[in-house]
C-alpha cells in the first residue's frame with residue numbers, strides 16, 4: 036500500500052467518524068430525557084471516543100513497525116557476522132548492507148541479503164541473516180527492510196503487506212568485524228542479570244561503542260527460557276542501544292538451559308560450531324567459550340528428569356582438547372577462557388564446578404590460559420594463580436556490576452563498575 040492509499044484510507048475513516056458523530060448526536064437516550072445538549076452528554080462522548088479509537092487503531096497499525104526485538108549481531112568474525120531480530124508478525128525481511136562511508140543508504144542500490152533455507156527465502160518471526168565476504172576490522176552499516184506475510188495458504192499466491200524499512204530511522208546500526216591484527220581487545224561483560232532489565236540497562240549505559248569491540252553475555256541473563264520472545268526481550272532489549280553498535284558474544288549459563296524453549300536459545304545466539312562452545316580471536320586475545328551446563332548432578336530433582344549434562348560435557352571436552360591446539364589460539368599473546376561456572380576447587384563447590392575443575396582445568400593449564408572470566412556466584416571473586424592449585428587466575432564478576440576488560444599483547448586490565456558508575460574492583464596482569 037503506497038502513501039496515497041494510506042491518506043485516502045485515513046480521509047475515509049475521518050468521514051465515517053464524522054457521520055457516526057452526527058448520528059449519535061441526533062439520538063436521544065433514556066438517560067438523556069430532559070437534556071437539551073446531547074453533543075455534550077458524557078454517554079455520547081464516551082461512545083464517540085470508543086468509535087474514534089476503534090477506527091484509529093487499524094490506521095495506526097499501518098504505520099507501526101513490525102520490529103519487536105533487536106536487531107543484534109552474533110557470530111562475528113573477521114569476514115562476516117550474523118544479524119538477528121524478532122518481528123511482531125511473520126514477515127519476509129532482508130538486510131541491506133552499506134560501507135561506513137557517510138553516504139545515505141539511498142545513494143545507490145545496496146546489497147540485499149535474505150535468510151534462506153535450502154534455497155528458499157525464509158519468512159517467520161525469528162530472523163537470522165548471515166553476511167559474509169567482508170574485510171577484517173572494518174565497520175559496516177546495515178538496516179532491515181521487509182514485508183509482513185498476510186496469507187500464505189495458496190503456495191502460488193502469497194499475500195504480502197507493504198514493503199518498508201523496519202529498523203529505526205533514528206538509529207544507525209553498524210558492526211565492526213573482528214581483526215586478529217588489532218593492537219587491543221576491549222570488551223564489557225554482563226552476567227547473572229536474571230530478568231533485572233533496569234539494572235541491565237543502567238550497567239550498560241556508560242559503554243562507549245567507539246572504545247569497545249564487543250559485549251559478552253556470560254550467562255544467566257534470564258532465569259529460564261519458557262519462550263524465545265522472553266529470552267530476546269530480556270537479553271537484548273535492555274541493551275538495544277549498545278547492540279545497535281556492538282556485536283555480542285554469548286556464553287550460556289545454567290539457567291538458560293531451563294524451560295520449554297531452552298532448545299531454541301542457541302538459535303538466538305548462533306556460533307561457528309553450532310554448539311554453546313566455540314572460540315574466536317580479537318587482536319592479541321584468543322577466547323575459548325565453554326558451557327558447564329547445569330550446576331547440580333543430572334539426577335537432581337530440580338531438573339525434572341531432563342538433565343544429561345555429564346555426556347554433554349564429555350563431548351565438549353573432546354572439542355576443547357582440539358580447540359586448544361588451533362594455531363589461532365596457540366599463537367595468541369593472551370589466552371582467555373570464558374565460562375559461566377568457574378573452575379574453582381573449594382569445599383563449597385557444587386557438582387559441575389567440581390567436574391570442570393577436574394576435567395578442564397588441567398587442559399587449560401597446559402594450554403597456557405592467562406585468565407578465566409566467570410559468573411554464577413553473584414559476587415566478585417578473585418582467585419589468583421596458585422591460590423587453589425591452578426596456574427591461571429579466575430575472576431568472577433558480580434551480578435551487580437559491569438566488567439570492562441582491556442587486553443594488549445603486554446597484559447590484561449580488568450575494572451568493574453556498579454549502576455552508579457562507581458569503580459568497584461580492579462585487577463591487572
Ligand SMILES: [Fe+2]
Pocket residue numbers: 254255288289290375410411412
Ligand atoms: Fe548460574
